[in-house]
Amino acid sequence: MEKIIEVKNLAKVFGNQTALENVNFNVKKGETFGFLGPSGSGKTTTIKILTAQLQQTSGEAEVFGVPSTSLTNGSYRRRIGVLSDNSGLYQRLSVEENLKLYCDLYDVPKKRMDEVLDLVNLSGETKKVVSKLSKGMLQRVLLARTLLHEPELLFLDEPTSALDPANSKQIHEGLRRLNEKGTTIFLTTHDMSEAETLCDRVAFLNKGKIQLLGEPKALRRQYADGSITIELKDGNIINLPGGTEGADEVYQYMSSNQIVSIHSNEPTLGDIFVDITGRELV
Ligand SMILES: Nc1ncnc2c1ncn2[C@@H]1O[C@H](COP(=O)(O)OP(=O)(O)OP(=O)(O)O)[C@@H](O)[C@H]1O
Numbered sequence: 001m002e003k004i005i006e007v008k009n010l011a012k013v014f015g016n017q018t019a020l021e022n023v024n025f026n027v028k029k030g031e032t033f034g035f036l037g038p039s040g041s042g043k044t045t046t047i048k049i050l051t052a053q054l055q056q057t058s059g060e061a062e063v064f065g066v067p068s069t070s071l072t073n074g075s076y077r078r079r080i081g082v083l084s085d086n087s088g089l090y091q092r093l094s095v096e097e098n099l100k101l102y103c104d105l106y107d108v109p110k111k112r113m114d115e116v117l118d119l120v121n122l123s124g125e126t127k128k129v130v131s132k133l134s135k136g137m138l139q140r141v142l143l144a145r146t147l148l149h150e151p152e153l154l155f156l157d158e159p160t161s162a163l164d165p166a167n168s169k170q171i172h173e174g175l176r177r178l179n180e181k182g183t184t185i186f187l188t189t190h191d192m193s194e195a196e197t198l199c200d201r202v203a204f205l206n207k208g209k210i211q212l213l214g215e216p217k218a219l220r221r222q223y224a225d226g227s228i229t230i231e232l233k234d235g236n237i238i239n240l241p242g243g244t245e246g247a248d249e250v251y252q253y254m255s256s257n258q259i260v261s262i263h264s265n266e267p268t269l270g271d272i273f274v275d276i277t278g279r280e281l282v
Pocket residue numbers: 014017018019037038039040041042043044045046190
């Protein structure tokens with residue numbers, strides 16, 4: 001599958017502070033790729049390098065097969081969308097007026113506004129003035145603006161941080177719809193459930209290094225300890241270890257027809273992160 005992003009031995013040093021060290025990964029066309037890590041782990045630095053806002057100290061960062069620094073060139077610039085916490089919206093103008101300005105800037109037909117507003121579930125709010133919007137609405141307007149020029153590749157830096165679960169869910173639905181239409185998404189987050197919901201593959205970043213990379217499902221299976229949980233007809237829930245010890249007990253419950261449900265205990269991505277880094281993802 002075509003690689004949209006390719007990063008090799010990437011490093012970034014600020015003074016005596018190493019922000020990224022020997023980072024290697026790629027993102028394939030059509031993927032939603034999650035970059036997960038706690039505060040200060042290097043997520044924003046990576047996005048900034050990939051979007052030509054920062055120059056790496058060493059290593060390679062390619063987007064669309066060219067060094068990411070080439071994204072300053074207009075033809076590449078139009079192929080990406082970047083959502084960060086840097087608002088850049090005109091506070092006194094309405095949602096519609098703000099988006100119209102961006103349509104002019106990107107030479108996008110105004111009818112595209114309706115499509116993106118629908119995608120982020122804001123079709124009924126277009127007359128609202130930006131300064132009066134809730135955090136969740138503001139984030140959705142920013143996402144709408146990022147999508148106006150139909151970027152093939154979307155960089156999202158913590159798209160739902162500071163949003164409540166209902167607003168996060170709406171953003172997630174919009175992102176899923178976009179991804180289904182073929183948009184490649186590079187997403188940073190420290191929200192593990194967001195990563196589980198959205199991402200085809202995730203990389204765990206800790207102190208500037210990738211500690212683990214893979215599909216969420218495969219990682220959960222890889223780190224499962226084999227134990228299982230059984231729910232019995234009398235309401236009891238029993239945890240059993242993996243291997244023959246657990247198997248004997250399962251057999252006994254099965255042969256006496258006591259089992260309602262049985263499932264394997266897989267760790268969450270958050271559990272795995274703590275397991276391999278020894279720290280929580282906050
Ligand atoms: N311009 C800068 N000058 C000096 N140090 C910086 C600069 N930008 C980032 N850093 C340092 O690099 C490290 C990684 O920062 P980065 O912002 O990439 O982390 P992050 O994972 O995005 O964190 P957060 O989740 O809090 O946004 C941190 O130690 C940070 O202090």
